[in-house]
Amino acid sequence: MVMSRVHLPVLGGIAVPQVAPADPLLDGFARRIRYLRVSVTDRCNYRCSYCMPEDLGDQLSFAPKSAVLSFEELERVITIFARLGVRKVRLTGGEPTVRKGIVELVARIHRIPGIDQVVMTTNGHLLAELAAPLAAAGLSAVNVSVDTLDPARFATLTGRGELPRVLAGIDAAVGAGLAVKTNAVALRGVNEHELAALCEDAWSRGAVPRFIEHMPMSEGQLYATEAELPSSEIRGRLEAVFGPLSQEARPGADPGPARYWSVGGGREVGIISAMTDHFCGDCNRLRLTATGALHACLGHDDAVSLRDVLRGGGSDEDLVRAVAGAVTGKRAGHVFDRSGTGGPGKHMISIGG
Ligand code: SAM
Secondary structure (H helix, E strand, C coil): CCCCCCCCCECCCCCCCCCCCCCCCECCCCCECCEEEEECCCCCCCCCCCCCCHHHHHHCCCCCHHHCCCHHHHHHHHHHHHHHCCCEEEEECCCHHHCCCHHHHHHHHHCCCCCCEEEEEECCCCHHHHHHHHHHHCEEEEEEECCCCCHHHHHHHHCCCCHHHHHHHHHHHHHCCCEEEEEEEEECCCCHHHHHHHHHHHHHHCCEEEEEECCCCHHHCCCCHHHECCHHHHHHHHHHHHCCCEECCCCCCCCCCCEEEEEECCEEEEEECCCCCCCHHHCCEEEECCCCEEECCCCCCCCEEHHHHHHCCCCHHHHHHHHHHHHHCCCCCCCCCCCCCCCCCCCHHHHCC
16 A cells, blocks of 8 residues: 555545545546646736625735745646646636746646647736747647727726737737637626627637626625626527527537537637536536645635645655545535525635636
8 A cells, every 4th residue: 555655635625545546537427637727826917806806805815926836846746637637738827927937837838748738718918928929838729808898898897907908919819820719707787788799809800709607706705696697698699699509519629618609600609607507517627726726626615735745745646646635526516506605715816717
């Protein structure tokens, strides 16, 4: 029997096994993990009202630099994940582009044997400058958040965002050969009347638009039931403009959170119905925070600290056991409920979406 050399701390209801199972990335519901989302910083240059408004500040303390995983630590952990079967890594945040050396980090992850895809979710603020170097470093795709096409509304919604910069970032990303999707959180009273325009704008730039149902992170504090736009309504609003949407088959595509619909003419739109029609049954993801907490589900606070294993002198086998603990503890599904309560205490900004 392999004995643990380090104490493996637990941050939630997760039991770390003494010996790693034969397939550490297969969970108790026969879901196989292939995809790791890595938050590379908990800091962001925007303050989106539904994610990290200015007045959440006193409840949110940014991790000191020393608490954040270094590039060497990330490389070690991702190499182990790749050995176990992870094929796709998404860098997120906070805002991943504000992490110093992000281009180098992409290059390092891209070189890890077994990692087929390195992709990123970003607010796009720095993308005009970074798209070409990121693509050269091996990034293959970006998801860019664009909730509104009205510059004044964009500035208000994001606290400090500049829409023209973000749109220029999308164009630069498409120009650099990156596959681009846009993300808009659909909110009644905010952008409900813009859904078709957001699609047209994304298509005109060579991007695929997506709409996300608002989720009650932060214990539902930023969640307003009256602002929620269910996917059925998102779809209805799009169909009123574009006619019936037919479901895209996407043969061979990795299961992801979005369901894609075809509008004809080669145009498609994605809808992420996290609340009203969730997709937990084929979830293939784990999430690593900037400070090394491994979460098996966006909708639960359970986690195991890989940083403590790394910094406690843990062996690769200790890391594998910690990962197996998170995977074994992966729940059947999230517990978001329609009232906005029952969501996780963690903040979206800390986990990275
Ligand atoms: N800063 C980057 C960005 O803006 O895309 C990456 C991090 S952000 C947390 C990732 C995604 O989560 C964004 O598309 C954002 O719109 C989405 N998001 C944030 N809070 C959300 C919430 N409460 N419900 C649904 N989506 C949310």
